[in-house]
Amino acid sequence: MSPPAGRPGPLRALGGRRLPRALHPVAWWLWAIALATAASRTSNPLLLLMIFAVLGFVVAMRRTEAPWARGYRFYLLMALTVIVIRVAFRVVFETGVNPGDHVLFALPRLPTPGWYSGVQIGGPVSLEAVLSAVLDGARLACLLCCIGAANTLANPKRALRVLPGALYELGTAVTVALSVAPQLVESVQRVRRARRLRGGGGRGPRALRAIAVPVLHDALERSLRLAAAMDARGYGRTGPATRASRRLTGLLMLGGLAGLCLGAYGLLGAGVPAGVGLGGFAAGAALCLGALVLGGRRVSRSRYRPDPWRWPEWAVVGSGAVSAIVLSLGAGYDPAALNPSLYPLSWPALPVLPALAILVAALAAVAAPPPPAGPGRPGPEEAPVPAPQAAVAALPGATR
Amino acid sequence: MIRFDRVSVTYDGAASPVLRDVNLDIDEGELCLVIGHTGSGKSTLLGAVNGLVPHFTGGTLAGRVTVGGRDTARFRPRELADVAGGVGQDPQAGFVTDTVEEELAFTMEQLAVDPAAMRTRLEETLDLFGLAGLRQRALSALSGGQQQRVAIGAALTAHPRVLVLDEPTSALDPASAEDVLAAITRLVHDLGVTVMLAEHRLERVLPYADRAVYLPGDGTVTAGDPAAVLARARPGPPVAELGRLAGWEPLPLSVRDARRRAPALRARLPDPPPVVHHVSRNRPGASPAVDARGIVVRYGSLVAVRGASLALYPGEVTALMGRNGSGKSSLLWAIQGAGQRAAGTVRAGGAPAGGAGTGGARADPAALAPAAARRLVGLVPQTPADLLYLDTVDAELSQADKDARPGAGPNGAAGARADGEPGAEADGAVGAAAHARVGGVPGGAADGVPGGSRPSREILDEIAPGIPPDAHPRDLSAGQQLALVLAIQLTAAPAAILLDEPTRGLDYQAKAGLTAALDRLAGRGHAIVVATHDVEFAARSCDRVVVMAEGEIITDGPAAAVLTASPTFAPQVAKILAPLPYLTVPQVAAALGQVAAR
Numbered sequence: 001m002s003p004p005a006g007r008p009g010p011l012r013a014l015g016g017r018r019l020p021r022a023l024h025p026v027a028w029w030l031w032a033i034a035l036a037t038a039a040s041r042t043s044n045p046l047l048l049l050m051i052f053a054v055l056g057f058v059v060a061m062r063r064t065e066a067p068w069a070r071g072y073r074f075y076l077l078m079a080l081t082v083i084v085i086r087v088a089f090r091v092v093f094e095t096g097v098n099p100g101d102h103v104l105f106a107l108p109r110l111p112t113p114g115w116y117s118g119v120q121i122g123g124p125v126s127l128e129a130v131l132s133a134v135l136d137g138a139r140l141a142c143l144l145c146c147i148g149a150a151n152t153l154a155n156p157k158r159a160l161r162v163l164p165g166a167l168y169e170l171g172t173a174v175t176v177a178l179s180v181a182p183q184l185v186e187s188v189q190r191v192r193r194a195r196r197l198r199g200g201g202g203r204g205p206r207a208l209r210a211i212a213v214p215v216l217h218d219a220l221e222r223s224l225r226l227a228a229a230m231d232a233r234g235y236g237r238t239g240p241a242t243r244a245s246r247r248l249t250g251l252l253m254l255g256g257l258a259g260l261c262l263g264a265y266g267l268l269g270a271g272v273p274a275g276v277g278l279g280g281f282a283a284g285a286a287l288c289l290g291a292l293v294l295g296g297r298r299v300s301r302s303r304y305r306p307d308p309w310r311w312p313e314w315a316v317v318g319s320g321a322v323s324a325i326v327l328s329l330g331a332g333y334d335p336a337a338l339n340p341s342l343y344p345l346s347w348p349a350l351p352v353l354p355a356l357a358i359l360v361a362a363l364a365a366v367a368a369p370p371p372p373a374g375p376g377r378p379g380p381e382e383a384p385v386p387a388p389q390a391a392v393a394a395l396p397g398a399t400r
Numbered sequence: 401m402i403r404f405d406r407v408s409v410t411y412d413g414a415a416s417p418v419l420r421d422v423n424l425d426i427d428e429g430e431l432c433l434v435i436g437h438t439g440s441g442k443s444t445l446l447g448a449v450n451g452l453v454p455h456f457t458g459g460t461l462a463g464r465v466t467v468g469g470r471d472t473a474r475f476r477p478r479e480l481a482d483v484a485g486g487v488g489q490d491p492q493a494g495f496v497t498d499t500v501e502e503e504l505a506f507t508m509e510q511l512a513v514d515p516a517a518m519r520t521r522l523e524e525t526l527d528l529f530g531l532a533g534l535r536q537r538a539l540s541a542l543s544g545g546q547q548q549r550v551a552i553g554a555a556l557t558a559h560p561r562v563l564v565l566d567e568p569t570s571a572l573d574p575a576s577a578e579d580v581l582a583a584i585t586r587l588v589h590d591l592g593v594t595v596m597l598a599e600h601r602l603e604r605v606l607p608y609a610d611r612a613v614y615l616p617g618d619g620t621v622t623a624g625d626p627a628a629v630l631a632r633a634r635p636g637p638p639v640a641e642l643g644r645l646a647g648w649e650p651l652p653l654s655v656r657d658a659r660r661r662a663p664a665l666r667a668r669l670p671d672p673p674p675v676v677h678h679v680s681r682n683r684p685g686a687s688p689a690v691d692a693r694g695i696v697v698r699y700g701s702l703v704a705v706r707g708a709s710l711a712l713y714p715g716e717v718t719a720l721m722g723r724n725g726s727g728k729s730s731l732l733w734a735i736q737g738a739g740q741r742a743a744g745t746v747r748a749g750g751a752p753a754g755g756a757g758t759g760g761a762r763a764d765p766a767a768l769a770p771a772a773a774r775r776l777v778g779l780v781p782q783t784p785a786d787l788l789y790l791d792t793v794d795a796e797l798s799q800a801d802k803d804a805r806p807g808a809g810p811n812g813a814a815g816a817r818a819d820g821e822p823g824a825e826a827d828g829a830v831g832a833a834a835h836a837r838v839g840g841v842p843g844g845a846a847d848g849v850p851g852g853s854r855p856s857r858e859i860l861d862e863i864a865p866g867i868p869p870d871a872h873p874r875d876l877s878a879g880q881q882l883a884l885v886l887a888i889q890l891t892a893a894p895a896a897i898l899l900d901e902p903t904r905g906l907d908y909q910a911k912a913g914l915t916a917a918l919d920r921l922a923g924r925g926h927a928i929v930v931a932t933h934d935v936e937f938a939a940r941s942c943d944r945v946v947v948m949a950e951g952e953i954i955t956d957g958p959a960a961a962v963l964t965a966s967p968t969f970a971p972q973v974a975k976i977l978a979p980l981p982y983l984t985v986p987q988v989a990a991a992l993g994q995v996a997a998r
Contacts, residue, residue: 068498155498194786196738197779198888199771199803213789217874222493228456229494233555234481234510301512304505304522372536 020370023062025154026162027313031364032150034320038327038358039142040268042338043135046350047327047358048142054362055149061365063152064372068182075148079141086137091125101126102345128342158307164292183222187215237301245294252291259284267328315367319360326357401594402426402449402562407463408619409444409453418444420619422463426611428561429592431585433605433626435633436615437907438877442598445615446564449596450484451477468561482511485555486564489571489905491547492539500526500542500550501535507558521557529553529583544724545576549583556587563587565597569604570905573723573933577604584608600907603637603936603972606630607654627651635908638936638972641985645992658976665988668995669980675990677960677983680943681715681922689714689895689927690735690777691762695744697730697951704730706951707744712896712927717918719938719959720931721969722948728931729782731948732898736779737765748776749895771803778894782901784885785874793876793884794869797856804856804891860887863917879910886917896927903934915941939963939971939983959983 039051063069097103109122163171191214200210230236259280266277327338337351404424410417418441426432436442447453451472454461465472468483477486485507488494497503504525508518526532529549539547548568555563565584569577585608587593596613599605606612612629614622622629627650630640636651639658643651646665652658688711697705705727712718720728733739735746747762765773781787790796860867864883867876873884882902889897903911911934918928918941932938938945938959945962947955947969955962964974964981974983982988 190781190783191786193733193738194781194783196770197736197774197781198787198800199769199774199892210789214786217785218783225488225490225493226496228452228477229486229488230496231456231477232450232452232481232484232486233494233496233507234478234558235496237478237481237510301509302515302518304502304509304515304518 018369020372022064022155022158022307022372023153023316023368024162024307024309024313025156025159027309027316027368028154029150029159030317031320031361032146032153034317034324035149035358035361036143036146037268037324038354038361039139039146041327042354043139044338044340044348044351044354045135045138046348047338047354048135048138050355050358051142051323051361052145054358055145057362058365058368059149059152062368062371068155069152072148072152075145075152078148079144082141082144083134083137086140087130087133090129090133093121097124097126098128098343100343101128103127104130128345131345132342162307164296184215184219187218191215191218245297249291249295252287252294256284256287256289256291259287312367312369316364319363319367322360323354323357327354401428401430401468402596403464403466404448404621405464405466407448407461407465409441409448409459409461411457411459414459417619418459419448419621422621424613424621424623426594426596428594429588430594430610431588431608432594432596432623433602433609433612434596434598434615435602435612435629436598437617437909438600438879438905440615440617441619442615443566445613445621446486446566446596446598448472449562449564450486451475451480452486478510481507481560482558483560484562484564485558485560487548487551487555487566487568489567491544491551494551495539495547498538498540499535500531500537500539503539503550504531504554504557507554511558513558518557521559525553525557528556528586530579543576544572545579548572548576548580552580552583552587556593560593562594562596565595567598567600567905570600574604574935575723577601577933581605581608600905601637601934601936602630603639606637606639607656609653625650626653635912637908638985639976642973642976642988645985645989655972655975658972662976666977666980669977669982669988669991670995671980673980673982673987673991674994675987677939677987678717678941678943679919681717681919681925682713682943683715686714688712690746690748692731692735692746693744695731695734695746696742697727697734697740698742699740704951705734708948708951708953709744710735710946710953710956712929714895714925714927715922716944717922717928717930717942718944718946719942720929720946720948721933721935721938724933726948727951728948729900730951732779732900732929732931735765735896736777736898737768737773738770738779741766774889774892774894776895778889778892778897780882780885780889780897780899780902782904784881784902787885787888788873788881791872792870793860793867793873796873796884796888797860797869800856800888800891804893854891854893856887856891859890860884862920863887864913877910878905879907879913882906882910882914883917890921890926894926896929897921898929898931900931901933902930903932903937911937935963935969935971936984939973940986945969 035051035055039048042048059072063072091107103124103126106124107122109120112120160171160174188211191211194214195207195210198210200207261284263277263279263281263284266272266274266280269277326332330338333351333353337349338354340346340348402424403426404422407419407422407424408417409419422445434442434445444453444457447457448461448465449467449472453459455472455476461473467480470480470483472480495503496506501522504522505518508521513521523532526535529552531546531549531553534542534546534550539550542550552563552565552568563584568584569580572580581604584595584597588595588608588610597605597609606626609626611623612626612633614629614633616622616632622632630636630651630653631644635641636644639653639655640651643658643661646661648658648661652661690710690712692711693709695705695708695710696703708727708731710731720732722728730739734741734744735748737746746764746766748765749762763776765776768776788796790799857869860883863886864880867880867884873881876884886897886899886902902914906914915937918930922928930938930942942959945955945957945959946953947962955965960981960983963969963971963983964978967975970978971983973985973988974981977988982991
C-alpha cells in the first residue's frame with residue numbers, strides 16, 4: 001500500500017473510495033469492551049437485544065473470510081447455552097415464591113437434610129423467577145458475545161502483536177495457547193475419524209479416553225515444537241536488563257494491576273463511591289504504564305507494516321465509548337429503566353437515550369474500512385498448487 | 401563456521417550419551433548432509449547447532465559448540481537467531497502467524513531489523529523462494545512444499561550464516577521436494593549460506609552435498625567426503641547400493657555419475673530381466689477383494705476424488721501415487737467407509753469361495769458398523785499414533801485382541817459361512833474366502849486369515865520383532881508405531897489393508913522391514929494398497945502402480961511398466977540402467993548372479 005496522497009477526509013472516505021484495510025485490532029477490542037461495559041449495566045431485555053443486534057450487524061458487515069473470523073456462531077451457541085443453564089438452575093433449585101408471583105408449574109420437591117436447608121430442590125416455579133434467570137443469563141451471554149465479536153473482527157494473533165514490549169513473555173504464552181485451540185479442534189476431528197478404523201464408537205468413557213489421549217499428546221507435542229521454533233527464531237530476545245530494574249518493573253506492574261482491579265470494581269459495581277473507582281483506576285493505569293515503559297526498554301524489536309491508527313480507529317472506539325458512557329452515567333434518563341423491576345410484571349420501557357447510544361455503536365460498521373479481501377477463502381481455481389519450477393529457476397539472476 | 405569440540409550430549413535419565421566426543425568442523429558455504437538411522441542422534445546434532453540442545457530440550461552438553469564464533473552454551477537459541485536459523489520436519493508446527501508475509505517478517509521483527517530494510521528483505525525473500533504470488537495467502541491454505549519454503553524463507557530473512565534443516569522434504573511429494581531442494585542449493589551457491597541438512601531419503605539430496613556426516617548410532621560421528629562416508633553407511637540409497645554391487649569406486653552419488661559408469665554393467669545384464677523386481681503373490685483369476693466404482697469425494701466445492709474406480713485383488717500390493725492433494729487419502733478413506741463418499745459403490749470381501757459366481761456375501765463397508773467394516777477393509781492412517789491411546793504396547797495389543805474377538809462384533813460364524821451361503825452378511829465370510837483363495841500358497845495356507853484368530857502379539861512380532869511389551873506407544877519410533885498399528889488392524893483380518901503414506905519419516909531399515917512385512921501379508925492373501933510418494937519403495941514392494949491426479953486415476957498398471965514409463969516416477973536403478981527395464985538393486989543382483997552361474 002502506498003502512502004495516501006494528502007489526507008483523505010472522513011467524508012471523502014465514506015464516499016466509497018476507501019481502500020480496504022484491516023482496522024487496528026485494539027480498536028475493535030476497545031469497541032467490544034465498551035459494549036460489554038454497557039451490557040453489564042443493564043438488564044433491560046430491549047437494550048440487551050439491541051446490543052446483540054448491533055454486535056451481529058457489525059460482525060456481519062466487517063468480518064473477513066479468515067479462519068478466526070468464522071467462529072461467531074459458536075459464541076452465539078455458547079451464549080444460548082449460558083441462558084439455558086441459568087434458567088435450568090433457577091427452575092431446579094427453587095428460590096422461594098413471593099405471594100404475588102405467577103406460578104407456572106411445580107416440580108416435585110426433594111427433601112433436603114436440615115443442615116442443607118439453604119438450598120431447596122424442586123417446588124413451585126414462578127414466571128418471575130424464570131424471567132429474572134433469562135435476563136441474568138442474557139446479560140452474561142451479551143458479555144460473551146462482545147468478546148466473541150472482538151475475536152471475530154480482529155485477528156487475535158495480530159492483536160497480541162500490539163502488546164507493549166514489556167509483556168513479551170506473556171505474549172509468548174498466549175500465542176502458544178491460541179494456536180493450540182484450533183489445532184485441538186482439527187486433531188479431535190482427525191482422531192475421531194480414525195477411531196472408526198479401530199472399530200470403536202464415538203461414545204462412552206472408553207471412546208472419550210481413546211480420543212482424548214491421542215489429542216492431548218498431539219497438542220502437547222505441537223505446542224513444544226512451536227515453542228522451540230519460536231525460540232529459534234528469536235522470540236523473546238531481551239536486551240540488557242539489571243536485576244534491580246527487573247524487580248522494580250515487576251513491583252510497579254503488580255501495584256498497577258491491583259489498582260486497575262480496584263478501579264474496575266469501583267466503576268462497574270454499584271455500591272462503591274465513584275471517586276474510589278476513578279482514583280484506583282487512574283493510579284493503577286499510571287503504575288502499569290510506568291512498568292511497561294521501564295520493562296519495554298530492555299526489549300528491542302521492530303514491527304513489519306504496523307497497523308496504522310487513523311480516524312476510523314478513533315471513530316470505532318468513540319462509537320463504542322458513547323454507549324458505555326451513557327449507560328454508566330445514568331444521566332438524562334430514568335436510571336431505573338436500565339434495570340426494570342419484575343414486580344409488578346410488565347412490558348419494560350425502552351429508555352430513549354441509552355437506546356440511541358447503543359445504536360451509535362452500530363456506526364462502527366460504517367466507520368471501519370472494508371476488510372481486505374485476502375487471505376480470503378481460496379476459490380477452487382486458486383487451490384494450492386506447487387509453484388512451477390521454471391519460475392523458481394529463473395530467479396537467481398534477479399536476486400543479487 | 402560450525403565447530404564441535406569434544407561434544408557429548410546426554411539426556412536426563414538416559415543411560416548413555418546420544419553424542420559422544422564429537423569433533424566436527426564445518427566451513428562456510430558448505431551443504432552438509434547428516435546421515436543416520438532414526439534415533440541415532442541426528443536431531444540432537446542439529447539442535448546443538450542452533451542452541452535448542454540443551455537450552456530447550458534439557459540434558460547435559462559437555463564440550464563446546466561454537467557457531468560463527470558464538471558459544472551455544474552461553475547464548476540461548478533466541479540470541480543465536482541472527483547466526484543460525486532452523487526449520488523442523490513439520491513446517492506448520494513452527495508457524496506463528498497466519499499469512500505468508502507476516503510469517504516471513506516475524507524473525508526480522510524479533511531481531512529489530514529496521515522497518516525499511518525489513519520491507520526490502522522480505523520482497524527479496526519472496527522472490528528467492530518463488531512465493532511472491534502467495535504473499536497474502538493463509539499459511540494453512542498452502543501445499544506442503546510451499547509451507548516448507550515459507551518456513552525456510554522465514555528463517556532466512558534474518559540473514560543467518562547457518563541454516564539447520566531437519567528432514568525438510570520428508571513429508572513432500574517428489575516435485576515439491578525438488579522445489580525445496582532447489583531453493584536450498586541456491587542458498588548455498590548464491591548466498592554462501594552454510595546448510596546442515598538431515599534427510600532419510602538420501603537419493604534426493606546426495607548429489608548436492610559437499611560433505612556428509614554419518615551417525616552410526618553409537619554416539620560417534622564420522623564426517624568427510626559424501627562418497628567416502630556413504631561407503632560406510634548401510635543401507636544406502638539405490639544409486640550407492642548399485643555402485644557397491646558393481647564395484648564402482650568411489651561410490652556414485654547421483655544418477656548422472658552412475659550412468660556414466662553404467663555401460664559395462666548394462667552390457668552384462670540380460671534383457672529382459674530374468675527375474676522380476678518383486679515376486680507377486682497375486683493369484684490370477686481371483687475375484688477382487690475390494691471393488692470400488694465411481695467413487696466421488698467432495699468437501700464443499702472442492703472435489704477431492706472424481707469418479708475413481710479401483711479393484712484390489714488378493715495377494716496384490718498396489719502403490720497409490722500422485723502429488724499431495726491429488727485425492728489419494730480421500731480415496732482410501734472412502735473405500736474403507738470411515739471417510740466421506742458422495743457417490744460410487746464399494747463392494748468388499750466375501751468373494752465366492754468356490755469360484756464361479758455363487759453370489760457370495762459382499763458388502764459396502766460404509767454401510768456396516770465400524771467393527772464390521774474393519775473386518776472387510778483395514779486402514780492405517782497417515783498419523784498412526786491417532787489410534788493409540790493406552791499406556792503400553794501390551795495393553796494396546798490385548799485391547800486389539802479383545803476388539804477382534806468374535807463376540808466383539810457380528811463375526812461369530814466366520815468359518816461356517818465359507819461356502820458363501822446366499823444372504824449371509826458380509827463380514828464373516830471375508831476371512832474364510834480369502835483363506836480359501838490363498839490355499840495354494842505354500843506356507844501361507846495353514847495360518848491364512850480366518851476370522852481374526854491370530855493374536856496380535858504374533859502378528860506384531862512377525863512385522864517388527866523386538867518391540868518391548870511395556871514400552872509406551874508414544875516412545876516408539878515412527879516405524880515401530882506403524883508396525884504396532886498395522887498389527888492392531890490386522891487382528892481383524894481384513895480382506896484388504898490400506899496404508900496411507902506409511903513411508904513418511906522411515907529410514908532405509910524401517911522401509912526394508914515394511915517391504916518384508918507387506919510381502920508376507922500379500923502371501924497370506926490380503927489385498928494391499930500403499931499410498932506413497934516414495935518411488936524406490938514402490939519399486940521394491942509393489943506389483944501394481946496407480947497414479948492419481950486431480951482426483952482422477954490417470955495411470956493404472958504393472959509397476960514395471962508404469963515406473964519405467966515416466967522419468968519423474970522412475971526409480972534410480974531404472975534411470976541408470978535405461979533402456980533396460982530393471983527397477984531394484986536386488987533384481988540386478990539376482991540377474992548378475994544368474995549370469996555368473998551360467
